[in-house]
Amino acid sequence: MADSLVIVESPTKAKSIGKYLGSKYIVKASMGHVRDLPKSQIGVEVDNNFNPKYITIRGKGSVLKELRDARKKVKKVYLAADPDREGEAIAWHLAHVLELDEAEPCRVVFNEITKQAVKDAFKTPRQINMDLVHAQQARRILDRLVGYKISPLLWKKVKKGLSAGRVQSVAVKLIMDRENEINMFVPEEYWTITAMLKSDKSPIEAKFHSMDGVKKELGSQADVSAIMDAIGKQSFEVKEVKEKERLRHPSPPFTTSSVQQEAARKLNFRAGKTMSVAQQLYEGVDLGKEGTVGLITYMRTDSTRVSPVAQEEASIYLNEKFGADFVPETPRQYAKKAANAQDAHEAIRPTSVLRDPESLKPFLSRDQLRLYKLIWERFVASQMTSAVMDTMTVDLLAGGALFRANGSKVRFPGFMKVYVEGNDDGTVETDKLLPPLTVGDKLKQETIEPKQHFTQPPPRYTEARMIKTLEELGIGRPSTYSPTLETIQKRGYVAIEEKKFVPTELGELVIQQMEEFFPEILDAEFTAHMEEDLDQVEDGQQQWDKVLSNFYESFEKRLEVAEEEMKEIEIEDEVSDEICEKCGRNFVYKIGRFGKFLACSGFPDCRNAKPIVKDTGVACPTCHEGKLVERRSKKGRVFYGCDRYPECDHVMWDKPSAKPCPSCGKLMVEKRSKQGTKLQCTQCDHNEVLQEPEEE
Template sequence: MADTLVIVESPAKAKTIGKYLGSKYIVKASMGHVRDLPKSQTGVDVTRGFEPKYITIRGKGDVLKALKDAAKKVKKVYLAADPDREGEAIAWHLAQYLGLDLNQPLRVVFNEITKDAIKEAFKHPRHINMDLVNAQQARRILDRLVGYNISPILWKKVRKGLSAGRVQSVTVKLIMDREREIQQFIPEEYWTIASKLISNGKEFEAKFYGYGDEKIELKSEADVQEVYKRMTDQPYLVQKVTKRERKRNPAPPFITSSLQQEAARKLNFRTAKTMRIAQELYEGIDVGNKEGAVGLITYMRTDSTRISTTAQGEAKEYILEKFGSEYILSEPRTQAKNENAQDAHEAIRPTAVMRTPDEIKEFLSRDQLRLYRLIWERFLASQMSSAVLDTMSVDIAAGEVTFRATGSKVKFPGFMKVYIEGNDDGTEEESFLPPIEEGQTLEQKEIEPAQHFTQPPPRYSEARLVKTLEERGIGRPSTYAPTLETVQKRGYVALEEKRFIPTELGEIVITLMEEFFPEILNVEFTAHMENGLDSIEEGIANWVQVLDAFYGDFAKRLAFAEEEMKEVELKDEESDETCEHCGRVMVYKLGRFGKFLACSGFPDCRNTKPIVKETGVKCPQCETGEIIERKSKKSRIFYGCNQYPECDFVSWDKPIARPCPKCSSMLVEKKRKKQGVSVVCTKCDYQEEADS
């Protein structure tokens, strides 16, 4: 007969935990948060110490009734929500609703959902940590005060449905500031000279370095001509060959932000998708009769790269068996700690390194497997020996002109046998140079000057933006996914070719915020507030005092903005199309899923239609339609016939507006990660060289 009730957030987590606890325990799910501030009002009494007014979340009445009924039938109730501020707050709300004694040790926490971790956690229940609860309350109230006070002003002065947020507004400003940098950027001309040389029958490339030992930048074609003049008829003599051995260390195991970044680079996952799948892997997947449901990774909301000694030992055992003694570490590798890190949990790692991706792939969806493999490989590599590279640098003189060639090759792969961290610019490792000796005369094959212009800073991808938010202390890793979702949903930014750009609406809102609420957009101020929340969690600061220090000046700015902010008229951009229903001009509108066309006669005429991007390519299937760019339900671009549904031709690859020179069929752009974009024929083996 069960005498103990355990409450977790999700049914998947309940199923996994229930298997380990046995028949004396009933495990039920609260389905996430059960109480929150009301949506219809601010719900915070600033005159009474920022007292929050919590209400039962709509739709949770039946869940709470079932939990209360279950609690009456047992002797003990344990609250096992996730091990973070939010989980602590959920546990506290449940305790309040169920009338549990907060002086009793009700709280059970674990970093991984495995048999040993669960049983150990239930041996050591603790009291609900009110410092954690108050830090979460303070964040929630702070965000509510900002959002529910600024948003109505924006509704009145700009447009209904707008919102402002403490973290989201700073995020939009970062995107807008980057766009301003790009628009104001003035390109500067520069040149490079690459000389293709031959040593011992093998070709390699050396680049102009300077004159003698002095490094020179080539800023014009005249500078290039001066180089040519100084090296005319001079032989290429090898002056110096420098060989070194260099060690390369692996990336540390994942924290929340680095997982989000790497999943974006390597798996093309959006931040929200990464966190959703990681939650599934953490809560438990049924991996067959041998183990059943088991949590595959440790808790995925963490800012620590710390690894338990048990996990280090398991990894060492696996590496020794699979790769050999030269691949194991002589002593555990220590990772530098981020100064902003709370270090509450371990890094994200597999709960059992012996549970390899290949062994459990039949039980995982494609995306679950890909993310699990990424986490498993990153962790294993972090516990392996360093790679050893042979590097070589060669200085070559042509008269007084110096060229330099560099190269490297892997001498011992170490961790690279398993995993190499991605990067945002896609640069590759240098290739190794052929045998070259000092004093050797080299044969020149050709010399090629190239004109370049400096490029503006790139727009933010999700990975770059998450990295910037983390580096500047804005928000916390668990907030990044919802923040990026919100700023897009509100229409403040758009994602084009996987890069964020501010919309006109976003620019207007941020410009007004800069004028009337500059501290909200101040990166240092926002980071300072995050530090204040951390201080509450650590028991150093009082949560009411932290809120009070913020609210005094904020209330004055609200009053000033209410009086002085001018109304802004947002005019819709007209298109070249007319409405087929009433003949009025169609205008561009921005909705949840991007831009679309709507009749300017709204609300009299409610005609809308998608924006069609033509490719100029005839449909190869029906031969009468045109291929247009379309978007799937998940916003992935594909190409289809404009005669759909009569013609169902679709292609994920972009069609090219010229026929195959070999068979006259349709050519498409084929994107490959390493090779770049190639043009290939859809019927024959014709292929053009990749543009990388």
């Protein structure tokens, strides 16, 4: 008969660890938090040391009854929520509602759900760490104060239904500032000159570098003409050849931030999806005869540390799979990426490197397999030897103009045999070989091509860029990146266009008001400093209520000023020419999660709404009567369909082109890839380049 009750957050996690603990343990799930601040009121006694007033979360009554009933049947209760601030807070709330003695060692934590890790955790239970609880509580109250104090002001002065958040507001401000940079950007002209030169072995591509020994920027056609005149038809003479050996080192194993960025680049996953699938892999997947097994370590971490046991297993695996040359003499250690990085958990890695992706194919969904493969390959590569690159730089001279050619090849692949990190511009490195050359060799001109360019504005934020920026600025923590980006979209403050964030009119309006009356809330440095204070609360170096008091002292004064001086702004809905087919009133433009849409002006009496469709001007290739229009799916993804739907159900993901195929006359569509954008015929093999890859 069971004599101990173990409480975790989810049924999957309960199932995973239940099989390791045996019949003496009852394992139940709390289904996340059981208590929280009330939604109907601020729930914080500001004048009483910020005392929070917690209530049972609606719908959790039956869960608590089940846990209380189970509690009566056992001698001991263990709280095994996730190993972070949030998990510690869940354990504390459970201890309160189950009337457990907090001084008792009832808390067990494990970084991975494996038999050894779980059994070791239950050998060394500890007390609830109140520093962690206070850090979580301080963040929760801080966000509640900002949200519940500023939001009513925005309702009253600007528009009903608006809300403000601490970290979210900074994120919107960053997106808005970037949009302003783009709008104010003035392109500058510059030129490049590329020479294709003949050699005995193979042609060489060299780019202009300097003139008469001085580095020269080419800013106009006149600059280029002077260089071209100086070169004339002369041959190019090899002046210097440099050959070097370069080591390329592997990237560290994943943190929460880096896995979200890389999954966005390589798998096209949104941050929320990455964390959801990672949670499934962490909590456990049914592997048939082996049962439910946790496949990765805890996925909310900013540490790159790896346990010696995992490193040893990886070393043995690599030696057997690839040979001793691919195993470093000593296991790799990676430095903390940022000074404020926590080191409570390991990096994200497979719980066993022996479970390679191929062996798990029968048991994982497509998304689970793709993310697991990414995590597995990244970890394995991080434990391998560096790649050895042979590089070659050749300087060639003609008429005082120096051109430079660069080449490289992989001599020894090392970690690159398994995995190479992606980048935001999507380019892929390939070997670029140069033939053997010696000083004094003469090369004839094949072509010399000048090319005009214009500097590009900074790119809009993708999810990956946004997460990277928030991390670099010290804003938020691993668990907050995904919900922050989801929240600003749900509130309609930003929209997604071509996978990039764009501020909406509503977002700009809110930020303008916040900037005038609550500038510190939008200040990245101020927000980062608050994160440092919360970290110090976690480390026991600061009192949580003191952190809140320091913040609220100036915040309260800002509130008083805003109450008096913030002017009421009347936002009138823009009326469209379209008529509601249900009630005959005009549609008006509204702003939602994915940008503008049309809603009936008779709301709430009439709730008719529809998306704004953009006419592409292209005839439907199926019915030939309708036109293809741009629409958005429920998840915000752009697609193209016939405007005669539902009579014609033609849909396509690729943007149609008004230009018919010159070969067969059929519809062509735009195809985007890492190499740029091209037009591709939907019927024959014809394609043509439309746009070169975006310069970053």
